[in-house]
Amino acid sequence: MNSENNKFHSQRLYAHRIGIDTYKQAAVFIRCDSEICRSEGFETTARIHVALGNHFIIATLYTVSEELLPRNKIGLSEYAWQLLSAKEGDVVRLSHPAPLNSLSHMRAKVYGHELEMQQMQSIIQDIAKDRYSDVELSAFITACAGDRLSDAEIFSLTQAMVNAGNKLTWPAEQVVDKHCIGGLPGNRTTLIVVPIVAAFGLTIPKTSSRAITSPAGTADTMEVLAPVALSLAQMRKVVEKENGCVVWGGSSDLSPADDVLIRVERVLNLDNEGQMVASVLSKKIAAGSSHVIIDIPIGPTVKMRDLATAQQVKRQFENVSKQVGMKIEVLFTDGTKPVGRGLGPVLEARDVLAVLQNQKNAPDDLRKRALTLAGKVLEFSPKVKRGTGLKLATELLTSGKAWHKFQAICEAQGGFSEPKLAAHKHIITATSQGTVAQIDNRRLATIAKLAGAPRAKAAGIELHANVGTKVEVDQPLFTIHAEAPGELDYAVSAIRSEHDIMRVERGEGSI
Numbered sequence: 001m002n003s004e005n006n007k008f009h010s011q012r013l014y015a016h017r018i019g020i021d022t023y024k025q026a027a028v029f030i031r032c033d034s035e036i037c038r039s040e041g042f043e044t045t046a047r048i049h050v051a052l053g054n055h056f057i058i059a060t061l062y063t064v065s066e067e068l069l070p071r072n073k074i075g076l077s078e079y080a081w082q083l084l085s086a087k088e089g090d091v092v093r094l095s096h097p098a099p100l101n102s103l104s105h106m107r108a109k110v111y112g113h114e115l116e117m118q119q120m121q122s123i124i125q126d127i128a129k130d131r132y133s134d135v136e137l138s139a140f141i142t143a144c145a146g147d148r149l150s151d152a153e154i155f156s157l158t159q160a161m162v163n164a165g166n167k168l169t170w171p172a173e174q175v176v177d178k179h180c181i182g183g184l185p186g187n188r189t190t191l192i193v194v195p196i197v198a199a200f201g202l203t204i205p206k207t208s209s210r211a212i213t214s215p216a217g218t219a220d221t222m223e224v225l226a227p228v229a230l231s232l233a234q235m236r237k238v239v240e241k242e243n244g245c246v247v248w249g250g251s252s253d254l255s256p257a258d259d260v261l262i263r264v265e266r267v268l269n270l271d272n273e274g275q276m277v278a279s280v281l282s283k284k285i286a287a288g289s290s291h292v293i294i295d296i297p298i299g300p301t302v303k304m305r306d307l308a309t310a311q312q313v314k315r316q317f318e319n320v321s322k323q324v325g326m327k328i329e330v331l332f333t334d335g336t337k338p339v340g341r342g343l344g345p346v347l348e349a350r351d352v353l354a355v356l357q358n359q360k361n362a363p364d365d366l367r368k369r370a371l372t373l374a375g376k377v378l379e380f381s382p383k384v385k386r387g388t389g390l391k392l393a394t395e396l397l398t399s400g401k402a403w404h405k406f407q408a409i410c411e412a413q414g415g416f417s418e419p420k421l422a423a424h425k426h427i428i429t430a431t432s433q434g435t436v437a438q439i440d441n442r443r444l445a446t447i448a449k450l451a452g453a454p455r456a457k458a459a460g461i462e463l464h465a466n467v468g469t470k471v472e473v474d475q476p477l478f479t480i481h482a483e484a485p486g487e488l489d490y491a492v493s494a495i496r497s498e499h500d501i502m503r504v505e506r507g508e509g510s511i
Helices: 002-010 035-040 078-084 102-110 117-128 134-144 151-163 190-201 218-225 230-242 254-268 271-286 307-324 345-356 364-378 388-397 403-411 441-450 486-497
Strands: 015-019 027-031 047-052 055-064 074-076 091-095 176-181 205-207 244-248 291-298 327-334 424-429 434-439 460-463 475-483 502-505
Touching: 015 078, 027 035, 027 078, 027 486, 035 091, 047 078, 047 230, 047 441, 055 078, 074 078, 074 460, 102 117, 102 134, 117 134, 117 151, 117 254, 117 307, 134 254, 134 271, 151 254, 151 271, 151 307, 151 364, 176 190, 176 205, 176 271, 190 205, 190 244, 190 345, 190 364, 190 388, 190 403, 205 230, 218 244, 218 345, 218 502, 230 244, 230 403, 244 403, 254 271, 271 307, 291 307, 291 364, 307 388, 327 364, 327 403, 345 364, 345 460, 364 388, 403 441, 441 475, 475 486
Parallel strands: 015 074, 027 055, 176 291, 205 244, 291 327
Antiparallel strands: 015 091, 027 074, 047 055, 047 091, 424 475, 434 502, 460 475
């Protein structure tokens, strides 16, 4: 009895908030000379069961040198601390996790076997519960990439993602939404479409993501103007009051496995159209949407580089949506150049406000794209005749009703805030006379991210010339915005290695 008590006491560790951000990955840190590591055979990067009171997680273990932690402490990453609802000094217990049966299904997919619904469900349930390591997640993502998912598997993946989290229902007969698959800088149409549609009276509970590979996601931009981290109950109150919302999907536990997969997929940078279809539709189904417009930009430097790939993705969207009883319409749009003038949360928010407030200098391309999409969404309503949606959307915008509705949505979400520009700027000018013939969206986005976006909300790029603009030597092409001088210098210096971000024809130079 005494020996058992001594053993338990020796394996008792006390929680310590170590202050390391691992995003959506639970990590714990123990001294390399820990008695628990020796007795249980735990090694660095091992997956372990971590329990605190009624909470438990599966976390990745990292060992540290003696001077970084006291012997009886366990360091918890910010995500692990949050999941365990830990307090400094709480008693934490460790053990080996139960074997994951779904790993055999994942390995079957690696070897090219088609997964059945039940097998996919098992994998996604374990992923949603953070039971997979990053290595195992990478294996699953890679096995599904490169058009390796059949139509049946895409449907199974979609359903499994929905079943792993919360699902909303609404009293309205029609619950509408729109989604752009991304990759096009500045294409922040959602913040204009939602208030137009809500002002008409349709229900549009918009859950949006933060940036994955871009300088800003819809949630990042909306967060400049109003709070977006709303609970499901708070989100429901906003929609019931104003017909619509724009909130961050990560705070509502809708299709949670998708957020885990995206974290690793962002690092791998793999094309995975089937998983993208499942990702988009699972979020829409979970949010209770019945009618959705899908925007697919096509261009050489966006996600969909050619029409053939876009048509394949369109077919997959239509196939899955039909099986789940959702009405969708897929639009192919121009993805050859950035939209609006801003890249980065604050700069994109300024563009959105300019359009909603009907300012004379509002970016016309952003305005037209948003109106086109809003018109298509409005035409889902039986009250709107086919072909009249664009006119109706334009009236709702120009009358000021959309701007009034947007302000009301912001207030309902916690209050409207005016965006503030960054303190540090650097102008990039043309080195030759001519016409801007091409802009590399990916490289332009990279410079905006090096300047600090989206973490630094005011960082990014302000465009002064887009494709088709005639420029003279030393005429401003774009301005880099940064909140810190070091980040500004970093972004400016990177331009020297990022050739042909903007190609100016009828001259020798390019930026």
